[in-house]
Amino acid sequence: MRSEQIFRIIRAYDDPVVRAYCWLRFGILRQRFLDEIGQYLPPTGEVLDLGCGFGLFSLYYASIAPGRFVRGLDLNGRRIAMARHAAARLAIANVAYRQGDARDVGGSGEYGAAYMLDIVHHVPAASVEPLLRRLHGCLAPGAPLLIKDVDARPAWKRWFTWTLDRLMDPWTPVHYWPADELEALLERVGFRVHRHLMVDFHDRVGRDRGLVGHMGASDGDVTRRRGSRAGRGPSV
Numbered sequence: 001m002r003s004e005q006i007f008r009i010i011r012a013y014d015d016p017v018v019r020a021y022c023w024l025r026f027g028i029l030r031q032r033f034l035d036e037i038g039q040y041l042p043p044t045g046e047v048l049d050l051g052c053g054f055g056l057f058s059l060y061y062a063s064i065a066p067g068r069f070v071r072g073l074d075l076n077g078r079r080i081a082m083a084r085h086a087a088a089r090l091a092i093a094n095v096a097y098r099q100g101d102a103r104d105v106g107g108s109g110e111y112g113a114a115y116m117l118d119i120v121h122h123v124p125a126a127s128v129e130p131l132l133r134r135l136h137g138c139l140a141p142g143a144p145l146l147i148k149d150v151d152a153r154p155a156w157k158r159w160f161t162w163t164l165d166r167l168m169d170p171w172t173p174v175h176y177w178p179a180d181e182l183e184a185l186l187e188r189v190g191f192r193v194h195r196h197l198m199v200d201f202h203d204r205v206g207r208d209r210g211l212v213g214h215m216g217a218s219d220g221d222v223t224r225r226r227g228s229r230a231g232r233g234p235s236v
Helices: 002-011 016-038 056-063 077-090 125-138 155-168 179-189
Strands: 045-050 068-074 095-099 113-117 144-148 192-199 207-214
Touching (some): 056 068, 077 095
Parallel strands (some): 045 113, 113 144
């Protein structure tokens, strides 16, 4: 079962704080959200995980599709080291991790998909459009960019995420984009955006929204989770 794979990944981290964070992250997203995001990732080829952190999601998506190769990029060298250690402990060979800035990512259409899960609000607002334009050049024609992030509303979700961000990285400023503004930016960059709605377990009276954007001439499928956005390709 895929849930058992999640437990294996969490146990691969030695740091109890990281383990607690992983339990919280998977608890927020739940298996259903992982599946909703994963359905847009190709089963083979290269996938880019921007802001991969400890490798939590890249390890999961690599482990369930051996033909998929996930490349993780993160600014934090300590987190990259932990991701590499976890991959080695789990004997997951179809991942690779590199320390670097997502704003410097380069490529010429070699990636079959890319995703940013709760990353955009950590990127300085003025750098988001250049980042999206770079990603547009990295993705193959028709490939998806999935973006899940926190919307400016409702306020209680924004403040919950802010608290979690402060616990894990107290010095990095954050900017929570209104969903409509981010969607307009994605379209301006050249992504075709599709909105995907899901019932939100944490907000029973509302709905979870995600955005997915595709490159090239193909239809974009953007899933926006309430508090989430997506760029090229699908996003949950």
